[in-house]
Amino acid sequence: MANAATLDSDNPLLRSVREFATKRAILLVLIVLVLLTGIFEPNFLSWDNLINVLMITSVYVIIAFGEGPILLTKGVDLSAGRVVGLTACVAASMLQRANYEDRIFPNFPAMPLLVPIAIAIVAGLVVGLINGSIVAHLKVPPFITTLGTMVIAYGVVSLYVDRPPRGAAPIGGLRDDFTNIANGAIPISGNLRIPFIVIIAAAVFVFMWVLLNRTRLGKNIYAIGANPDAAEVSGVNVNRTLTVVYILAGALYGLAGALQAARQGSATNNLGYTWELDAIAACVIGGVSTTGGIGTVGGMLTGVLMLTFMNNALVFLNVSPYWQNIFKGIIIVSAVAVDIRKYIRKR
Amino acid sequence: MSANARSDGAARTGRVEMRNIVKCFPGVRANSQVCFDIDPGEVHALLGENGAGKSTLMRQLYGMYQPDEGEILIDGRRLVFRSPADAIRAGIGMIHQHFMLVPTLTVAQNVALGQPSARAPLVDIKGVTERIETLAQEYGLKVDPRAYVWQLSVGEQQRVEILKALYRGAGLIILDEPTAVLTPQEVKDLFETLRRMVAEGHSLIFISHKLYEVMAISDRVTVLRDGKVIGTKLTREVTRDELVKMMVGREVKEVEARPLTPGPVRLRIRGLSAMGDRGTEALKDIDLDIRSGEIVGLAGVSGNGQRELAECLAGMRRPLAGTISAGGRDIGAASLNERVDAGMAYIPEERMRDGAIREFSVQENVFLHDRTKAPFARGIFLNFAKMRSHAAALVRDFSVKTASLDTPIKNLSGGNIQKLIMARELSRKPMVLVAAQPTRGVDIGATDYIHQRLLEQRESGTAILLVSEDLDEIRALSDRIAVMYEGRIIGIVERGEASVEQIGLMMAGVAMSDAMKG
Numbered sequence: 001m002a003n004a005a006t007l008d009s010d011n012p013l014l015r016s017v018r019e020f021a022t023k024r025a026i027l028l029v030l031i032v033l034v035l036l037t038g039i040f041e042p043n044f045l046s047w048d049n050l051i052n053v054l055m056i057t058s059v060y061v062i063i064a065f066g067e068g069p070i071l072l073t074k075g076v077d078l079s080a081g082r083v084v085g086l087t088a089c090v091a092a093s094m095l096q097r098a099n100y101e102d103r104i105f106p107n108f109p110a111m112p113l114l115v116p117i118a119i120a121i122v123a124g125l126v127v128g129l130i131n132g133s134i135v136a137h138l139k140v141p142p143f144i145t146t147l148g149t150m151v152i153a154y155g156v157v158s159l160y161v162d163r164p165p166r167g168a169a170p171i172g173g174l175r176d177d178f179t180n181i182a183n184g185a186i187p188i189s190g191n192l193r194i195p196f197i198v199i200i201a202a203a204v205f206v207f208m209w210v211l212l213n214r215t216r217l218g219k220n221i222y223a224i225g226a227n228p229d230a231a232e233v234s235g236v237n238v239n240r241t242l243t244v245v246y247i248l249a250g251a252l253y254g255l256a257g258a259l260q261a262a263r264q265g266s267a268t269n270n271l272g273y274t275w276e277l278d279a280i281a282a283c284v285i286g287g288v289s290t291t292g293g294i295g296t297v298g299g300m301l302t303g304v305l306m307l308t309f310m311n312n313a314l315v316f317l318n319v320s321p322y323w324q325n326i327f328k329g330i331i332i333v334s335a336v337a338v339d340i341r342k343y344i345r346k347r
Numbered sequence: 348m349s350a351n352a353r354s355d356g357a358a359r360t361g362r363v364e365m366r367n368i369v370k371c372f373p374g375v376r377a378n379s380q381v382c383f384d385i386d387p388g389e390v391h392a393l394l395g396e397n398g399a400g401k402s403t404l405m406r407q408l409y410g411m412y413q414p415d416e417g418e419i420l421i422d423g424r425r426l427v428f429r430s431p432a433d434a435i436r437a438g439i440g441m442i443h444q445h446f447m448l449v450p451t452l453t454v455a456q457n458v459a460l461g462q463p464s465a466r467a468p469l470v471d472i473k474g475v476t477e478r479i480e481t482l483a484q485e486y487g488l489k490v491d492p493r494a495y496v497w498q499l500s501v502g503e504q505q506r507v508e509i510l511k512a513l514y515r516g517a518g519l520i521i522l523d524e525p526t527a528v529l530t531p532q533e534v535k536d537l538f539e540t541l542r543r544m545v546a547e548g549h550s551l552i553f554i555s556h557k558l559y560e561v562m563a564i565s566d567r568v569t570v571l572r573d574g575k576v577i578g579t580k581l582t583r584e585v586t587r588d589e590l591v592k593m594m595v596g597r598e599v600k601e602v603e604a605r606p607l608t609p610g611p612v613r614l615r616i617r618g619l620s621a622m623g624d625r626g627t628e629a630l631k632d633i634d635l636d637i638r639s640g641e642i643v644g645l646a647g648v649s650g651n652g653q654r655e656l657a658e659c660l661a662g663m664r665r666p667l668a669g670t671i672s673a674g675g676r677d678i679g680a681a682s683l684n685e686r687v688d689a690g691m692a693y694i695p696e697e698r699m700r701d702g703a704i705r706e707f708s709v710q711e712n713v714f715l716h717d718r719t720k721a722p723f724a725r726g727i728f729l730n731f732a733k734m735r736s737h738a739a740a741l742v743r744d745f746s747v748k749t750a751s752l753d754t755p756i757k758n759l760s761g762g763n764i765q766k767l768i769m770a771r772e773l774s775r776k777p778m779v780l781v782a783a784q785p786t787r788g789v790d791i792g793a794t795d796y797i798h799q800r801l802l803e804q805r806e807s808g809t810a811i812l813l814v815s816e817d818l819d820e821i822r823a824l825s826d827r828i829a830v831m832y833e834g835r836i837i838g839i840v841e842r843g844e845a846s847v848e849q850i851g852l853m854m855a856g857v858a859m860s861d862a863m864k865g
């Protein structure tokens with residue numbers, strides 16, 4: 001009796017094509033999306049637009065690289081967006097131009113650029129440390145822990161930017177050397193240029209790739225997500241690993257926050273609102289399993305690219321922005337529906 | 348030389364002693380005042396029925412649980428293990444009853460997990476792979492370091508567990524029921540490995556409830572019963588019968604099935620195929636008849652399709668092809684309720700997942716299926732008085748030990764839960780009964796009882812399929828034994844026709860005609 005399994009293994013070409021298609025389904029969809037939009041709107045494929053999309057992607061992907069490893073440990077971080085907002089305001093408040101009339105700290109001395117950015121990263125890291133310690137040691141479920149810190153982070157950032165009686169106002173007038181980090185670029189030729197922010201994101205990508213694929217910490221993260229008992233009895237310090245994962249995420253949110261403030265040239269207490277959901281969506285679209293232990297750095301990047309390219313394509317095709325949400329929702333659910341075929345109990 | 352390549356040869360751990368260990372779980376005293384010791388280079392067997400407290404005791408030695416009272420000493424020095432990492436540092440390794448591996452990582456990654464690396468913070472996969480290959484060679488543990496764990500058979504996974512312990516430099520290795528998942532041939536290989544480990548100077552704690560294994564491998568044996576040490580003996584100075592008595596607390600007579608002439612065919616399976624959970628074909632072209640008044644035992648190493656076959660019969664898994672008929676009625680595509688109406692009853696392998704609802708009371712669990720049938724329901728109303736008296740009668744008849752009918756079933760012991768499920772299924776007077784691992788994790792008293800009930804059911808004319816990994820149970824109860832291998836029935840033998848070894852060969856995939864020659 002010939003069955004499906006033997007047919008498959010008989011034809012290695014067919015099998016590898018099929019394997020590639022299921023494994024990289026999202027990448028294929030992404031390429032098709034980009035090419036199709038390019039055919040309808042050639043400008044979509046111009047250097048200017050592609051570079052613009054990559055710049056938008058850069059901040060989001062750094063957030064996704066924080067959220068992704070947490071999802072790998074079977075956790076979730078709802079505080080990501082609010083921490084980005086908090087750290088954006090922290091960085092911005094220290095980097096206003098000296099001659100700007102509405103400074104939040106009127107007499108703040110001018111600092112070397114890296115100091116406020118480092119402070120933003122440390123601020124994110126502290127929130128991550130709090131999240132991680134509560135999850136690892138107090139055993140509060142990550143969903144609840146980060147729901148709490150999400151709300152708290154918003155309260156803190158609102159107080160931080162609050163200037164009674166005016167209330168919370170945007171922090172503007174950011175220094176040019178700061179905004180240049182996010183908007184500047186190394187020219188190559190003509191319109192082709194490499195933005196600094198893309199270089200930063202690429203560096204984070206490489207860092208994360210090595211971390212998850214080549215280091216003990218990375219393997220511990222996968223192990224904890226796939227089988228926490230096995231990790232424990234193998235001698236993995238589960239609590240410490242979990243804490244480190246949240247700390248790392250917080251630091252990445254801090255970096256993303258500073259970069260976002262620089263890109264916008266301002267920051268408000270509402271910056272980052274619901275961005276954690278986009279990060280989770282991107283990871284999930286990119287094949288990170290919410291049941292833990294499965295997912296790759298490349299997948300997370302693909303997921304973010306998918307979302308940003310889709311938004312951008314819809315703008316190019318003159319589709320109402322309201323449709324973006326509808327498409328996003330459909331993609332999230334269908335990506336997981338396809339992905340989960342790989343693991344579901346076949347009955 | 349890399350840091351993880353320890354000097355080869357003896358990794359010794361000194362004399363380990365557990366003194367007056369007490370460990371309680373809610374409602375159970377799993378260990379009370381247990382004393383246990385092991386000398387360097389010794390094989391010390393820990394013998395006891397399911398639930399005697401063997402795993403609990405060893406998990407304390409491995410730092411997974413902390414004792415409520417008592418202490419652990421190595422070479423007279425008191426140590427406290429807060430986590431397995433501490434125990435590993437003290438030279439203790441453990442092979443768990445249910446393997447603790449990460450399926451999505453490779454063998455080498457699993458072995459290196461949680462261990463220092465020569466190239467920290469990076470993983471030194473090359474060094475680890477080489478070390479695994481050396482160890483595998485030395486101890487006769489064949490396994491591919493590059494394979495993913497989910498691709499491995501159960502026997503291979505066990506070898507990975509052993510390699511993990513050796514890689515961590517464990518001088519004392521605890522093996523928690525290592526033979527439960529192996530074929531008789533694999534058991535032989537395992538014993539060969541264990542002997543090499545002893546020759547290298549390792550000490551072993553060998554947990555089992557199988558006497559002949561304990562007699563074959565150990566120097567000393569300690570018997571646990573109900574969490575207490577009944578005694579510690581030198582293996583060569585003790586007999587099998589003495590050990591049984593210590594283990595069970597009374598003489599046990601084997602259940603005996605009266606010869607019967609089976610009646611008409613009640614369950615007929617033809618050409619049945621089905622997918623497994625991994626998306627591969629787990630059942631291939633199964634033909635099987637079971638007659639009224641007959642018990643057919645389904646033997647095989649776990650994972651060869653027995654579970655899938657039971658689930659197909661129970662209506663929990665959809666067949667790809669083939670037919671199932673009960674009493675002449677085709678039930679291949681029937682719903683659960685239709686199957687019950689056709690006279691099928693099912694005792695599921697995962698009794699807490701598929702057979703009961705943890706938080707529901709004893710009474711509610713009795714009525715999971717029959718709630719809406721007469722005489723318990725009239726129209727949309729339930730007759731609670733009738734339900735209560737029925738549940739009370741079942742609990743009494745099957746001597747289920749429970750505080751009350753309203754106790755949540757999760758508070759009952761494994762044996763009592765199983766008796767209740769059995770009572771529920773048998774109270775429908777089924778024509779066909781599928782019993783999957785009916786005595787797994789059940790104490791010997793309840794096991795005895797369940798065996799008696801199965802034989803009674805056989806005498807009353809039910810056709811019974813008994814799925815079990817316990818070959819002794821299968822051989823004691825079955826009129827015919829069907830052996831499964833890789834999704835097929837590789838052979839069917841009559842009662843008494845084949846020896847344990849012959850059945851073992853078939854379980855390992857040797858064709859029946861060849862197996863029966865030996």
Ligand SMILES: Nc1ncnc2c1ncn2[C@@H]1O[C@H](COP(=O)(O)OP(=O)(O)O)[C@@H](O)[C@H]1O
Nearest residue numbers: 372375377395396397398399400401402403404
């Ligand atoms: N984690 C736990 N929580 C509650 N009860 C447990 C736990 N582990 C074991 N027990 C109970 O402790 C007793 C001893 O179990 P165990 O040590 O697994 O026995 P054995 O390994 O000898 O079969 C059993 O009654 C079991 O139900």
Ligand SMILES: [Mg+2]
Nearest residue numbers: 401402403444
């Ligand atoms: Mg046990």
